[in-house]
Amino acid sequence: MFVDAAEALLAWYDRSARTLPWRSPPGMPAADPYRVWLSEVMLQQTTVATVRAYFARFTERWPTVQALAAAADEEVMSAWAGLGYYARARNLLACARAVAAAGGRFPDTEAGLRALPGIGAYTAAAVAAIAFGRRAVVVDGNVERVVSRLFAIETPLPASRPEIAVATESLTPATRAGDFAQAMMDLGATICTPRNPACAICPLRERCAAVRTGDPARLPLKTAKRARPQRHGTAFWLERDGHVLLHRRPERGLLGGMRALPSGPWQADDPGLTDAPVATDWVSLGHVAHVFTHFALDLAVVGGTATVDVAGEWWPVAHIGEAGLPTLFAKAATLARATFAPDPAPSYPAGVSA
């Protein structure tokens, strides 16, 4: 009965598979494991539309896992800038180096893949199935939605995950496991969508328990999420001789390992000029609103001119676009360049100190 559902889904996939740069067409030999792995990591909590350009740049610049493993940390972090969840980039590089050190071949089993940095249960199963043809139970957000509806699972997420895993296992065929996994994800992305699912053209329509209830879009149920608090912070745009002061953020934590403008604490109330890199006449340049996963930030941007050297990295203002700033600070930089007029270069007579 459930094998029958897999056959119906695969038949649909043979006709309707999306064409994607990291994917081999239905029935064709598996794609390069490096490309499958890279795409899967990029696609974690990230849309296909967003990933396309990054995937193209990464594979152009680093065509193999060995090439990526040999890249400098800073180059990879900058190339990842804007994609978000920067721990992925750090783990990506660590994983590439582990694979390269072990001979350059990815493990071809779920357990072997699972042991690598940045590869969790989903990605291990997906790569094992898609790149190596292993039968693996691949459950991502799409599959959770499709299976919740197919079986009319009333338990809310995330408590329903064990139930969903069992149900998915019962559907997964012995062969074409990679195509099956991608078919489930394509179905979730194009037909069994979160809102307004296109049940009328769904290949599993006749087998879907939620369709029989008359309101498939109601599922999956989800437990309520916490409200997102508002925080306030200040970023410092400090110029000197056409350069701006940048810092490298700590490896762990928010925007970890990324270049950034110096900034003070991000807290419930306005921190003002706390943690300013120098004491100078800061002028207000405006505000940037930015939303992170678990809080919203109102970032005040202030500008100043340095007359002395300050610890950090002085980056040419004209080339700030190449600094690899995460989006929050890229927004702040754009605002600063549009509104800040630095003091003229100090021209004190030689031998006279200010």
Next chain:
DNA sequence: CAGCCGTGGAG
């Protein structure tokens, strides 16, 4: 287990 961790687009 629940909190932490980005971003941009759709509705």
Next chain:
DNA sequence: TCTCCAAGGCT
């Protein structure tokens, strides 16, 4: 404007 969320992983 605001809410939801997209091929999750780590601690």
